[in-house]
Each structure stands twice: as C-alpha cells, then as structure tokens.
Amino acid sequence: MSNTIHTVTAEPKLWTKSFMIMTMSNFLLSLNLLMITPSLPAYVADTYQAGSLTVSLVVSLFALSAIVTRLFAGRSFERFKPMTFLWIGLAIYSLSTGAYGIVPSLLLFMGVRIIYGIGFGMTSTAVGTLVTRVIPPLRMGEGMGFFGLANSLAMALGPIVGLWLLGQFGYQTLIVTAFILVIIVFPLLLNLKSSEPVGSPKPTKSGSSGPWMDRKALLPCLLNWLMTITYGGILTFITMFGKEAGIGNVGMFFLFNALAILVVRIFSGKLYDRFGHLAIVPAGCVLFGTGLLLLSWSHSTSMLIMAACVYGLGYGALQPALQAWTVQRVAVERRAAATGAFYNSVDLGVAVGSLLLGAVATMTNYAMMYRISALSAICMLLVYGGYLWKTRRVSAVNSDESVSA
Template structure:
C-alpha cells in the first residue's frame, strides 16, 4: 500500500544508528524534557499569581491552538526553505520564551507568551520529525521511528516529575532556568546535524493551490487514525487525576509510569514488525490493546488494576503512534515530507484538544469519568472502521488496475 514494501524488497539494510540519527534524537530529547518540565509547573505558578481555573486551563489551550495553527505553515516552510532554518527559528523561539517567563508576573502576559511558545513548539517538533524522516533509511523507517519516539517517551515519563521536584525544592525560577538551558542545548545539538538539501518540488506540487500545499493529502488517512487515538489520550492526560478521586485511587501518577515503561519496551519491537510485515501487523493489535486498556481503566479501583490498564494501554499507544508516523512518511513524496509531518502533528494537537473538550463534556453530562473512558473506547472502533475501509478500497483499486 506504500513505499515501505518496495524498500523492504530492495535488499541491503543501511545503518540506522548514525551520527545524525543520534544527534537528532538528542535534540528532540532535550526539547521535550524542557517542555515536559513545564506542563505541571506552569499551571501551579499561574494559580499562585492569582489566575483562576479558566486561565489555568487556557495555559494548555492557548499553547495547543497556536501550535496547531503553526504546523501547516511549518510543513510548507520545511519543504521550501529547508530543514535547518525552520528548526533553528523554532528552537530559538522556545528558548527565548521559556527564559522570558522568568520576567513576567502578569497572568495575561503569561498567556500571551504561551501563544508565542506554541508557535516555536509547532515549528520545532514538525521540523525534528521531518529531519529524522530524512535520516532514517526507508527500509528501516518503522524501527527508526520507534527508537526515535523513545526520546519523547522518556521525557514524558521523567520530565514532569523532575519539574515538580525542582519547583518544590528550589522554586519555579529554577525550573525555568533548567528548562531554558535544555532548550539552548537542543539548539546547540541541532547545529551538528548534516541536513540534506531541500528537494525541488515537482511540477504537480508547483501547480497546487496554496491551501493544498499546506496539507498533504497522502497523510490524511494515517492522520485521521491518529486523531482517533489522540482524542482518547487527551481524555487521559486531562482527567486521569479527577478519575482517581472518583475511583478512590490516591496515586494516579502510577498510570503514566507504567504506560511509559510499556511504551519504552514495545516501540523497538513493533518498529521492526512494521518494516518486515507492514502497518496492519502493528495497527490492528495496537488498536485491540488500546480498547482493552481504556475499558480496564474505566473499571479500575486500585493501584493494581490501574497498573494493568496502563500496561495494556501502553502497548497500544506505543505501537500505533510511531507506526502511523512511519506510514505517513512512506506515503508522502520526498519533497512533501514537511507538509506530511505538519498534517500528522496537527491531527495529534487537534485530537488532544478535542479530547479535553468533548470527553470533558461527556463526563459532565454523564456524571462519571468511568463512563467517559468507556465511551472513548468507541473511537478506536472508528479507528478500525476507517482502517478497514482503506484496506477494502485499496483492494478494489488493485483489482480494477489488473
């Protein structure tokens, strides 16, 4: 169904663990660690400055919106201007904004800074995803994306805990200092990447309308699948603490630790499986584990049952996301990888935002976070229906071609 099959058939495996792969993964790790340290600490800081619940919620919402709006333009800029310039601009915006939080004491100005920070985040993460797609050999794309994604997972597992510990021990100013240093180190690392030259656009790409150039149509299928899983994830990260209060589970942070541990374990395995067998061998089992994890979570009432739910969900989440990203890159033309990554990451941002809003409304209507998680599992059924339809339509097209 895509270019990975052709690449697998061509024979020799090129090296994956190159200097550029390691440096790009390091730059990504530093950026994500810097970002993850701020997720639990900025809302606390804002409330200490007198911000109300709505303003605390806007800290996440404004950031997500600006990042979402930026990604299509970031993808287009990557394909025209090249990877290096867009990445450096994005990382610089992130570093300057984080450093600027130190000197801002007004709630409204912090919210404005979060909008700017979201722009830098959209530019940086879309750029790094495109750079790593250029570096990874096509025949090892699933494996490479799986290993690359471990830098995100490690930061997600350790970054928030580190940020909270530093804030409680030394104060928020030290959180910002270390976060800024990490962002600067990410900039320094990115300077040592050997970026490929931009690929000239094809005649078809030149004739596209401006709006079509911002979005990559070949990325819409995997991005729509990602949207379904991202909505579910948005419901987890937003409401897991409130669900813990409802279910009588005191330490729901254990969910993220177990989830991240399983993601670290399965991503290298499922990446190799993607390269050798194709996306269906990863996406279908991943969907089954995701549904199981969500349903088990909805019935959890102890740390043990929460951990089992997290382990199942971690297998699904850890399998699906890198496989979809590798599939997105495989379906796109080389001169459209930036736009493809912009489309893919936009679906992720949109899904997390929708998960917070839509699933929150369902929880409010039903009066139960457990029911909300059971409802969210139906989105994975939608995932399976969309994927099943794509396989069926592809088989029909293949028969018609013969």
C-alpha cells in the first residue's frame, strides 16, 4: 500500500544543468552582439570617414549574412554532430569579435562584419535548437519564455553597457570586453557534455536533408514577422519620434519594455503549456497593438513608459509562445531548420519594418507611423483567426466522415 503513494506524476524539471548552461550562453552571446551594434555606426564614420550610406551598408551586412547562414544552418546542423556545429560557429563568432579591433581598412571591416554574421547565424541556430532538447515537452512554453528572457535582458543591458564602455574607456576596451564574453561560453559548454538532455528525443538523420523551410513552421514564423515589423519601427525611429513629440529621454521606453517582458514571461509560458496558443496570441496582439497606439499619442515621459509597459506585455508574451509553437509543430529532426526560420523572421521583420515604416513616416509623421504600424496586430489576428477557422472546419469534416463510416 505504501508504494502506491508515490505514483503521482511529478512535474518534469525545467531548471536542469543543461537548461541553465544554454540560457546563460544565450545571454552572453546576445550581450556581445548588443554591446557592439550601437557603437559601430559612430566608430565606422569617425575611423574610416564613411558616409551615411556606407555606415548603413556596414550595419546591414551582419543581418544579411546571418539570414543567409541560417538558411543553410538548419540543413547542416544534423549532418554534423550538433555540438561540433556549435563549436565551429562559436569559434567563428569569437575570432570575428576580436578582429573588430585590429582591421586596418573599411573593406576588411566589412569582411569581418560578414564573418561575424555567419558566426552568429550558426551559434544562434545551434543554441536555440539544442535548448529545445533539454526542455521537457510539457513545459516547452515556459522554458522558451525563460530562455528568450536572456535575449530581453541582453537587449536592455547591452546598449547601455556598450555605449558606456565606448565613452569611458574607448573602442578597444569595448571589443576586448565583448570578446571575453564569448570566451566564457567555451568552458560553459564543456560542462554541457556531462549533462544529459531531459526533453525531446534525439532526432534521426533521415530528416536532415529536407527543405530549407518546413511548411508547418510557416504560420508562427509569419505571425512573428508581422509583430517584429513594429519593433523595427521602434528601434529605428523612436529617437526621432521623441524629438517630434518633445519627449527627452526616449531610452526609458527600452528599459520599461524590458521590465514588462521580464514580468510577463514569469507566467505566460505556463499559460501556453496549460492552454495552448489560444490563451496567448489574441491577448498578446491586443496588448502590443494598444501599446503602439499609446506610443503614438505620447507627449510625456509617463505616457511613454505606459506605452512601453503595454507593448512589452504583448511582445513578451507572444514571442516565446510563437517560438515554442514553431518547434512543436515540426518533427524533432526539423527543429534546427524551424529555429533558423524563426530567428530569420525576427531579422527580416526588423529590416522590413525599418524600410517600410520609414517610408510611411516620410509621407506622414512618426506618430501616424506608429498608428499605422498597429495595423500589424490586426493582420496577425486575421491570419490567426483564419487558421482557427480552417482547423475547426477540417476537424468538423473529419468528424462527419468518421460518423458516416
């Protein structure tokens, strides 16, 4: 009789050694990127006497090379040993980080920028895929929420720390610090070898030669792309909007946006795991759309902070849920390709948002640009509603056929 007391199924453990190592590695890799990126435009302009178009090209080369790399990374991930693939990407990422401080010409600097994007494309795909293998399937939403929180913290701290190092100690100190952050990841990953995956089963090699984009991953990636278009408009134009609206410290938007993301990810992942994407997507769309409207009407710091919090709640709940949904919709052996596609949807969304919303702002103003960008939330709801309608219609047809049979 006493033995039967222990038959209650315990909740699978999320905070394993492997999960903590992958999350910390993700934070350090993202912090490296977000410390360097805001400092590059001014450095390139001053050091190489580059114009605005050249500076834009230097900045864009990273995103382009990372996107192209991920198209191949998903297919190559399983052909190599996954950890070998990660080691190669990490070596490229660390060496190119160090090279930022020693290249003597603008042309070589552009080359380093491309190699840096290749390294980041490989490491982000590998880390993002490997973490899905150490998260228990029943806690995928919660796990991806905390894993993605590392990106959010890096997004909040990286620009502040990077610009402070640049201003106080100079460019070389910034690069050395960023290089050290990547080096720390190497011993962390050595510890990973002794920690066995606790989540999904390891994939077979049979799926590694499939198409670059799994159709099952298309829907959540499309929804994420629509959402990150709006973030591209915020990243690129919020400083100009602040001048237009007479708001001084627009950097407060990013701080409170990060705080809201931190709060919402504590419980949104559990909601996803218990009730599915239906509990997250509609509410998240309403929140981030409302945040954009509040931002467009902001004429004070307090209004800006309110907009940042509402936007952050929506964005912070949606993105990890969409990433978890992406990897859950595909076969285990296709997760690397799905992860790469998801990260590409982020980069493409930011790039398209910068270009498209910049054209809108040119024709109107920045406030109207943010109101128009809120239409992205409506587009997401329409696409998601269409998916639900189609799914229920197919289920009804299948149910009728089973009854008639």
